[in-house]
Amino acid sequence: MDPALLHARAALDWLLELGADEAIGEEPVNRYALEARSAKPAQAAPPVAAPFVASAPADPVAAARALAEGAGDLPALAAAMDGFDCELKPGARSFVFADGTAGAPLMVVGEAPGRDEDIQGKPFVGAAGQLLDRMLAAIGRDRADPDPARAVYITNVLPWRPPGNRRPETPEIDRWRPFLHRHVELAAPRVLLILGNSPALALLNRGGITQIRGQWTEAAGRPALPSFHPSYLLRNPPAKREAWADLLALNARLRAPS
Template sequence: MSWDSRQTAMLRAMGLRVWSPPLPRPVEETDVATMAVPEPAAPPAPVRAVAALPPQLLRQAPQASAPVDADERTQAIAGMDWDALRDSVAQCRACGLCESRKNTVFGVGNTRAHWMIVGEAPGENEDLQGEPFVGQAGKLLDNMLRALGLSRSEGPPERQVYIANTLKCRPPRNRNPEPSELAQCEPYLDRQIALIQPKVILAMGRFAVQSLLRSSDAIGRLRGRVHQYQGVPLIVTYHPAYLLRNLPDKARAWEDLCLAREALASSS
């Protein structure tokens, strides 16, 4: 008998219970078949860094387009015909006004007209219809022109007018045009005047006068005499929208129209 056996016998003789660990149960084949085998953990996804991309893919990344040179843009506009000029205005995104406009306001009238009228910026009605001088201000202008025997759509060129604005898009809430916006639209107006070759120009409103005469003087100081724009007689007068709010100045505006008629007769 081994020492462990003798010790166990002595403990039992003393009335003490001896604990012994249970023997392991032999593993049968059915147990092995039902044991769950853990799936191996998925390897971590590789981290893709831009620096690790192939050079050819890096070269394919979109690049911001280079800004158009102002002189090149002006030269390009100066060489456009009517169709190209109209398309360029319709697609223009040179300033932020393109984000809020509904329509560009190119111009209307006979492209061989002897009279050219230049306004300021489109208002709400002009933006909706895409035509300058509509609404109440347009009706007043039509009445003024009719008093001189002129029209924006009827008669021979000497009895028709061409109407354009310094800006081709409406400033939000009809605010005043900003100098940068006027500068972007200036080549369009210059080209319209060059294509029409009018006999007389009627500048209506402060911003039209500033754009064409490069003067910050008030209209009251500039009206009443004949100015020149690239050899073309130019008359300064009030904007019809202003006249709707200041009725006494309608008489002065009529004097300006008569002065324009005289300047046209003198240049013919």
């Protein structure tokens, strides 16, 4: 057999194996027109299913509020926060809830976990945390001491580390605010120390920490003192003088009769 014919036959067999069992001409064929000319009666088109319309996602802030209100104690609150849907969770290593002694007279609220906090699963354990420990020790407070005269309880607005240690964004603060307010209610401190803009936004609905620091106010129904975040003090050592004044005011408030 002619080698050319053998080659053509092999190519045709290969096309058949691929499922190409119909010859296609050089001109397009309007098959709708062919069906219209067919002697067969037209068949009714199959019913078309209604398009799927996805329901609007639930309000994350309302969902957070419901979960927070349903937590009757701190372990239940931690479980609710750990299971709460958050875009930060897949990129973080550890859930960071709190450290220190629950029920301490002083509760410190920071922004969000950083690299070291994400590794250890505790708030304020990096360079900023070490500075915070020294600041608290200067007024007789120690997160490792359960004695109410020295105890302190520490947490953050966000329990998950933001990428690149960036600051929490406004939608993230809004989403986690109900949990933070419930956290304060369950921890029941006498006084709040608010460190940085993010906790000020979450608890006071205002930022500008350089303008509001050192001014006593109220947050979550408790006396609250805004001050600089330790990471800011590491970048701006001259601000430590103002932070020390805040600590002295805080210490006086804690020592005053309740």
